[in-house]
Structures are given as structure tokens and as C-alpha cells.
Amino acid sequence: MKVLMVDVDGVLIHGRPADGLPHFTYLERDLGLRPDLLQREFFQTHWGDIIIGRDELEPRLASVLARIAPHLRAPTLIDYWFENDSRLDRNLLTDLALLRKSGVTLFLATNQEHRRARYLMEQLGLSAHFDDILYSAALGHSKPSPDFFRLATERAEAMPNEIAFIDDMAMNIEAARQFGWNAAQWTAGATLAGALSEFVRAA
Incomplete structure (x- = not known):
């Protein structure tokens, strides 16, 4: 080898540094966004292109959040996501x-x-x-x-x-x-x- x-x-x-739970376990409580809604409207729809570099994370996420969670900014969600998926x-x-x-x-x-x-x-x-x-x-x-x-x-x-x-x-x-x-x-x-x-x- x-x-x-x-x-x-x-x-x-x-998962989460504190307890190892999945990173979006408390997403709705913390940021007011249902994980299933984010999954359907962002991950299932756009993630395939983002993960191979055909689309960019922040602009695409911002456009989705403008529809499903207009109170939430993309950088805030990205920071939350990365920090809670780092154990x-x-x-x-x-x-x-x-x-x-x-x-x-x-x-x-x-x-x-x-x-x-x-x-x-x-x-x-x-x-x-x-x-x-x-x-x-x-x-x-x-x-x-x-x-x-x-x-x-x-x-x-x-x-x-x-x-x-x-x-x-x-x-x-x-x-x-x-x-x-x-x-x-x-x-x-x-x-x-x-x-x-x-x-x-x-x-």
C-alpha cells in the first residue's frame, strides 16, 4: 500500500460536535426551516449539479431560501451546516x-x-x-x-x-x-x- x-x-x-446527531437535527428549532423542505427543494433538486461542480452552493441555496425561508440568509445556513457537521x-x-x-x-x-x-x-x-x-x-x-x-x-x-x-x-x-x-x-x-x-x- x-x-x-x-x-x-x-x-x-x-455529525454534530456536541453529540454526534445528524447536522440538521435541530434546524427548524434553531433557524426556522424544516429539514424535509430543505431536502426536497434544495438537495433533491440541485445537489447533484453542485456536488460535481456544475453549480455553485451559495447562489443556488440563496435562490431556494428566497422561496422557502425568506427570513434566512444562505451564509447563515451554510455556517450552521458546516459547524454542525464537523465531529x-x-x-x-x-x-x-x-x-x-x-x-x-x-x-x-x-x-x-x-x-x-x-x-x-x-x-x-x-x-x-x-x-x-x-x-x-x-x-x-x-x-x-x-x-x-x-x-x-x-x-x-x-x-x-x-x-x-x-x-x-x-x-x-x-x-x-x-x-x-x-x-x-x-x-x-x-x-x-x-x-x-x-x-x-x-x-
Whole structure:
């Protein structure tokens, strides 16, 4: 293993910093917007283009909020969203740091739009833990598209069989394996040591 690719949401980040609950759990109480309404009018309608860089987050969100929650500004909701979806798995970060010291290159491999990708690296400080972030809006393709794995492999400057990958979504694991990566699904209670042992068995 030359490179380890690590997914973000569901692996490295788990919801609200205070309690790990989903980030929009108290959205209606805190900002006066029903999560189901936001899901229907924004995420189901526009997120597909935003996540691969074909549309921009803030202008599109602002246009939606003007219709469904005119009292709420897009920057306010974005700040609330990012801050409440930032509980890092510190144990995993510690284990990853040891692996990186051994010479393995670490990348985040994630479906993100541009603003949250910057937030992850800069505000959350993940740039200190990873060599780079390979994300869907920058690549123009999202997991589980084969093009995501092809472009991520090119950016990593490695052969597919030199890359290991952890992700919580079974469809992403299957797509990575189809491309030739060594992949292990991350589940509740998983450890990096357990994932690494699975890579060894697969090899």
C-alpha cells in the first residue's frame, strides 16, 4: 500500500460536535426551516449539479431560501451546516498519523462541493493530517462513478493496486474494487487496524 484514500462523512466525520446527531437535527428549532423542505427543494433538486461542480452552493441555496425561508440568509445556513457537521473521529486521526509517518501518503477521497472542501482542510485543520483532498466538485465526478476513481488515481500518481480506500458506502467500495483499489467498508466500531488487516487478506 502506497496510498490510503479516506472518505469524510460517515468515516472521519460524524455529525454534530456536541453529540454526534445528524447536522440538521435541530434546524427548524434553531433557524426556522424544516429539514424535509430543505431536502426536497434544495438537495433533491440541485445537489447533484453542485456536488460535481456544475453549480455553485451559495447562489443556488440563496435562490431556494428566497422561496422557502425568506427570513434566512444562505451564509447563515451554510455556517450552521458546516459547524454542525464537523465531529472528527480523533482516534482515527491519531491512527492515520502513525500510518503517515510510516511513509503512506494520505488523501481524503470524498463527495464535496468547493466551499466545504476548503472548510474541511482549512477551518477543521485536515490539511495538517492529509497530503491533499480529492473531491467530486474539483474532479467533475462523484463516487461511485468510475471517473472519480480514475481521476483520483491519476492525482495520486499511483497504480490502482497501490491504493487502499475506506468508505462507509457499500456502492463506493464496490466501485473502488472494480477499478482495482483495495477497499474496506467502514462501519460503526471499525478501526484502522481492522481495515488494514482486510487489505492484507485481500492482497
